[in-house]
Amino acid sequence: MTVRRGVTEARKLCAGPGNLCKALGVTGGMNGLSVLEAPFCLYPPSVAPVLASGVRIGISKAAERPWRFAVKGSPSLSRPI
Structure with a gap:
């Protein structure tokens, strides 16, 4: 990777x-x-993650829609939710 x-x-x-x-x-x-x-x-995770959703970033059309999903608190996000 x-x-x-x-x-x-x-x-x-x-x-x-x-x-x-x-x-x-x-x-x-x-x-x-x-x-x-x-x-x-x-493969499914051994422990179910806590998910978060938020508005999309870097776009102008439909930016307010909560179509951004991630594991809550993930340090790998480019920007936190």
């Missing part, structure tokens, strides 16, 4: 959807694939 992203600070590896995709090696060629089948491999 650090090689793909070119950063070494752990909290910045997956801060934001674009950075998350870069870190995980997700490409536009994977668009439309099921996340329940290869090449993806998702």
Whole structure:
């Protein structure tokens, strides 16, 4: 992940959807694939996280809609919710 992203600070590896995709090696060629089948491999967490939602950032259209979701208190967010 650090090689793909070119950063070494752990909290910045997956801060934001674009950075998350870069870190995980997700490409536009994977668009439309099921996340329940290869090449993806998702497992449920051992403890259910507390989720938070807030308004989207960096956009002007429908910015007030709470379409930004994250684990509450995550240090990996580019901006806190």
